[in-house]
Amino acid sequence: MAGDSNTSKDAQNAKANAKDRLSQVSNHLAPPPPPPNTPKRRRRKGSAESDLPADYSDILGQIATLRKIAATPDPNNRGYVRQKQAGKLWVRERVEQLLDPGSFQEVGSVSGTVEWKKTGDVKEEPVDYVPSNNVQGFGRLRGRKIVFTADDFSIRAGHADGALMDKTVYMEKLSIALQIPIVKLVDGSSGGGSVTTIRTTGFSYVPPLPSFTQVVQQLNMGIPNLGAVVGPAIGLGAARVVACHFSVMAADIGSLFNAGPNVVKNATFEEGLSFTDLGGPSMHCTNGTIDNLAPDEAGCFEQMRTVLSYLPDCGTKLPPVIECSDPVDRTSxxxxxxxxxxxxxxxxxxxxxxxxxxxxxxxxxxxxxxxxxxxxxxxxxxxxxxxxxxxxxxxxxxxxxxxxxxxxxxxxxxxxxxxxxxxxxxxxxxxxxxxxxxxxxxxxxxxxxxxxxxxxxxxxxxxxxxxxxxxxxxxxxxxxxxxxxxxPSGMWGSLPLEGGIEVGHSFELKEIERKQGKEKREERYKELENEYRRLMNPVRTANHFGIEEIxxxxxxxxxxxxxxxxxxxxxxxxxxxxxxxxxxxxxxx
CATH class of the missing domain: 3.90.226.10 (2-enoyl-CoA Hydratase; Chain A, domain 1)
Structure with missing residues (x-):
């Protein structure tokens, strides 16, 4: 009987141990319920974040609104009206005409000055927006990927107080990092200085030039820099386009100068100068400041496309080769x-x-x-x-x-x-x-x-x-x-024969003229000329391997x-x- 009693106790202990282990495993999988007297935490009601859409459509809507404002010309805007009266394309019209259709990808599409209206504790919406006066991004020219910058003269004439220099510097750096060509459409000062900046900041500044380190690097790396003057290129804008590997100016609207007529008037007392008088095509396309002249903006864009077709994306690549139907062995x-x-x-x-x-x-x-x-x-x-x-x-x-x-x-x-x-x-x-x-x-x-x-x-x-x-x-x-x-028409030597005879036979010819007269001098000169022309037969040079092949x-x-x-x-x-x-x-x- 005692043995049966011990067996029953062992069974009960084993059962209790099994329940304890099961309880431990259950506690690991799910935390134990709170004690009965512990008060439940109340759920927060009406938090600001809970009112915001889960798909961030509010943020995307703000971006869409700003992009729409930037992409829509304002016919009542004084700068836009002035742009059109000057016969110039608006900046986004230029981008559309320059790039292959559908290839424009903007960078910094919502950069600029925004006036916000508060619509809730954490909600707001844009009510006014002045974009940065430089449109830039990626695109393609005849299939070639490029980065580009395009000035918007209708906003503060391209001056620094309407620009974000960080955008331009970023695109210059991007061209180097990706090793792809950069195109610059210059109309205004390209972010150059304006005295009104002093009022805005409350102080004057020593002028910086942050982008030119990258420009010089691009030029020497063989990353094509192509620039077009499609309006007045002033100061920094002028420097940016002149620094390019290739530059072109629109004949109908282009001009370029270090400072405008009003500044010139006070510095050199030259009054009544127009943009064209000061730095138009007849000035800078004939002195080497600008490489080429085009009739208009479309002509500028076409010349840049053409030049790029000869150039590699960077100096560590071969120039592009195209199909040719012109026979190599064609004789002329x-x-x-x-x-x-x-x-x-x-x-x-x-x-x-x-x-x-x-x-x-x-x-x-x-x-x-x-x-x-x-x-x-x-x-x-x-x-x-x-x-x-x-x-x-x-x-x-x-x-x-x-x-x-x-x-x-x-x-x-x-x-x-x-x-x-x-x-x-x-x-x-x-x-x-x-x-x-x-x-x-x-x-x-x-x-x-x-x-x-x-x-x-x-x-x-x-x-x-x-x-x-x-x-x-x-x-x-x-x-x-x-x-x-x-x-066979080749002629060569240290001096052209016409002056060389006079120098080499100066004493002889003077003596003949002094003793026998001018007519005899002319006869002797003709004899010498005929002799030298016979000796200058290019075949004689080839006989002595002075020319490798005729x-x-x-x-x-x-x-x-x-x-x-x-x-x-x-x-x-x-x-x-x-x-x-x-x-x-x-x-x-």
Whole structure:
């Protein structure tokens, strides 16, 4: 009986232990109920947050309202009316015309000054909004992704008190980080200063220039910077567009100056100046400040699209190659007679360029300034090249100060974008005379020389006619080994024959004139001239390997295209690797 009693107790203990373990597990899974006398917590009623929509539609609605205001022109706004009366597009119309349809993605779409109306404890709605006077973001030009900034002159004429400098600096940094081109439409001061800022802030300031660090970096990285003057570009706005790799001005509305007519009047006492008088196209498209002139805003946009089509997104990429239907081996018989046998007669050098490159591919840069030189972009077999030619129709092709500056700028441009150069050489030397000396021709000529020798893009030269003096030597001797050919019309030497005979035989000719008269002097001069012309036969130079090869001008396209193809297939890929590795560092700025 005692044994049965112990067994029953053991069973009861085991049952109790099992209940305890079950209770412990239950407490882990769900907390125990509160004691019966503990008061229940009351649920809060009517909190401010509980009244706000769970899907944040209130915030999204505010953004939509601000965007709608920014995107809708106000015909009663004085700035908008002034913009239209001046014949200018509104900033968002410009963006729409510039970019590929549907590609606009705005950055900073609701930045600006907002007046808010309180509608509840934590609720508010915008009742007035003045957008920042710069529209910017992403877009595409003929399929190429870009970032862009566009000034809104209708808001405080683009001055700093209507702008947010952080927006512009951000876009400059974004272009570097993403390594994509940046386009700048300048109309006003692009965030430059206004004296009214002093009243707003209550103090004056030492003027900063926060964005130019990034601008210089972009220029030297080979990130395309393209700028258009689509209104008055003033102060900082002028500096931003002039600093670009390529700039263009709208002839009907564009102007550019350091300060406007009212400031000029008080500083230099020049009164009654219009924007055009002070800095219109006839001023800045002829002195090299702005590269090109377009008839209107649409023309500016088209030129920027065209220039971009030749350029890579950044300097560590190859220039874009397109399909070409123009046969590489196309011959041009008209080139055999384009250079006159009469040495003093001129010819049209642009005809040579357009005849040799892919049909319709030549885009000239700076045609209205530095007119002794012709520079631009073209293609051979769809591959972009730079073009440099001297213009015998202006000052006989002698390189003057502006011509040297123009070629210098083009060489740097090609170097940062990895674009090979084809040059058509007909240079009698540097310009001479008092005008040439007064304009520092040799100073700018030496700068050109250092640029030829410090850049590293491949160069191929076609000697069309004359190569004389220091200028000729610089253009043709800047690469080792030299890549060049001559035409049968080639003439070369240290001095042009016309002046060289006078210098080299000065004593002899003076003595003949003194003893035998002027007529005998002229006879002797003619004998010397004929002798020298016979000795200057280009074949004689080729006999001594002074010129590597003389080609049939009709075959020039084939020869150039073959060289360009080799450069793109073999040399440029190596150049890109060297640039990535830091072995070469082209500099535009």
């Amino acid at each position: 018989e008209m080139l055999r007679s384009i250079v006159p046998r009469a040495r003093n007669r001129m010819y049209n050098p642009r005809k040579i360029i357009t005849e040799v490159v892919d049909q319709g591919s030549f885009f000239e840069i700076g045609s209205l300034w530095g007119t002794t030189a012709i520079v631009g972009l073209a293609r051979f077999a769809g591959r972009p090249v730079g073009i440099v030619s001297l213009n015998c129709e202006v000052n006989a092709g002698a390189l003057d100060a502006l011509g040297s500056q123009k070629v210098t700028r083009m060489l740097k441009f090609l170097d940062v974008f990895n674009i090979p150069l084809i040059q058509f050489v007909d240079v009698p030397g540097y310009a001479i005379g008092t005008v040439a000396e007064r304009t520092a021709t040799m100073r700018h000529g030496v700068t050109l020389a250092t640029t030829y020798y410090s850049t590293t893009m491949p160069i191929f030269s076609v000697i069309v006619r004359r190569v004389y003096g220091v200028a000729g030597g610089i253009m043709l001797d800047c690469r080792d080994p030299r890549m060049r050919v001559g035409w 080609i049939d001008p009709a075959m020039t396209r084939r020869v150039c295209a073959e060289w360009v193809t080799h450069v793109y297939e073999s040399l440029l890929p190596l150049r890109i690797m060297e640039r990535v590795a830091g072995k070469i560092s082209p500099a535009f700025a």
